[in-house]
Amino acid sequence: MKIAAIGGGVIGGGWIARFILSGYDVAVYDPHPEAQRIIAEVLANATRAWEALFQAPLPRPGRIHWAGSVAEAVREADYIQESVPERLDLKHRIIAEIEDAAPETALIGSSTSGFKPSELRQGARLPDRILVAHPFNPVYLLPVVEVVGGGEAAARACDILTAIGMKPVRIAREIDAHIGDRLLEAVWREALWLVNDGIATTEEIDDIIRFGFGLRWAQMGLFETYRIAGGEAGMRHFLGQFGPALKWPWTKLMDVPDLDDALIDRIAGQSDAQSGHHSIRELERIRDDNLVGIFHALKANDWGVGQTVRAQEDGFYARAPARAEGYPLRLHQARVAGGWVDYNGHMTEFRYLQVLGDATDAFLIHIGLDAEYRAQGRSAYTVETHIRHLAEVKAGELLTVETRLLGHDAKRFRLHHAILREDGTEAATGEHMLLHVDTDEGRTIPMPLTLLEALDRVAAQDTAPHPDHAGAGIRSVRQKEATA
Ligand SMILES: NC(=O)C1=CN([C@@H]2O[C@H](COP(=O)(O)OP(=O)(O)OC[C@H]3O[C@@H](n4cnc5c(N)ncnc54)[C@H](O)[C@@H]3O)[C@@H](O)[C@H]2O)C=CC1
């Protein structure tokens, strides 16, 4: 499938990164003189975030083709994402250029925050294929995309968006600003009033969100959160108690303060004081690291966005064998997240086991011991582990694991992983004994022929001598006699 991106700014850059990292080639047109630098920087941050987010090996990235015109970019495209500035006249001009050059079967998704499909389609030759596909920033991490404009084209677009790990939400009826921005604007307007009236600073408002209800929203949204807030009597009780307050003069929702120079100076000044000591790219990396941490927590709980990440990862694992060329096997990479670092300033000890455990999972999938296999009530349990910590690892480093199979019989196999830093030096090694088990009965059972043959194939490649430390335990330390 061929993708074209028209506009590569904040949002277009995020789309480009998501498609590229998902393995699709993207033709890009953006007349900005520094477009290539800007997009490369966004892609670098996105790559860093995906390496920290996913434990599965990432797909081979797609390639960018820098086009000299809209026509060149869209000529062979199956899906076109338009992300030019939010002006209807400009969007109409771009859509007309796309229609002149793109195949008639190509879908056109617009990132517009506010325009309705009926507005975008004015004057179009094939209007039904033009849709709103409105994402949220950062597009390469946040999965949700509002798809507005119905029919077969929307269904096809949803399939494409799902294939790049997004969660399309189809909106039944078009309205200005769709759904997400309606909600966000209500909060934003109110926040502008609070600053305008001198009631709160930008930092105080952000603190109330990030130390409070913002944390709830990441995992349960509004209605499920309020259901719980109704106590055991649930949503009905909540509405009965707090519904009437909506008619009290709490908010100024419909008015907008005049964004005159004084208010702009106040907001921009407070924002500089709050965050001006970080560059935008640094702030993006801080935001991304935090989002990745939240995604990991939700994945561990099999909840919300964590389920999206897991589904995406399953897809990566399914495509992984193509990447496992050569021996020792390279099935797993991990980017050291900021939260993995301890008070000594380096990756903390249990994260080594996490990287090794994830590499073991990748090996299990490689030999066919995957989710489908486990659903039959069989799995592998690790019963012994020996880790050697050999070098300090800092936040941001990319770790690659090399895996060897040191032995196997009908019920057991012994793995050796070496965690390598980017310069090829060993940061750690791990040796692990795994048993094949019947998970319903909780006992060891022989492996079926398919797994044994897969292990035989790996073992046939393991011709080098075993590492000297294989099979060794922790060195003994002579106990000194206590001195009085
Ligand atoms: N920034 C945000 O938070 C979000 C923005 N959006 C929507 O995404 C769209 C783009 O917004 P941003 O990325 O924020 O704007 P931006 O200003 O960061 O990027 C727009 C890009 O379009 C390029 N451009 C201008 N004229 C062009 C043309 N004729 N052909 C191709 N490229 C052209 C510019 O050089 C620039 O790189 C808008 O429709 C906006 O409503 C959607 C979600 C969030």
Ligand SMILES: C[N+](C)(C)CC(=O)CC(=O)[O-]
């Ligand atoms: C400010 N905005 C309307 C462009 C924001 C969006 O459209 C979505 C987002 O990412 O918040």
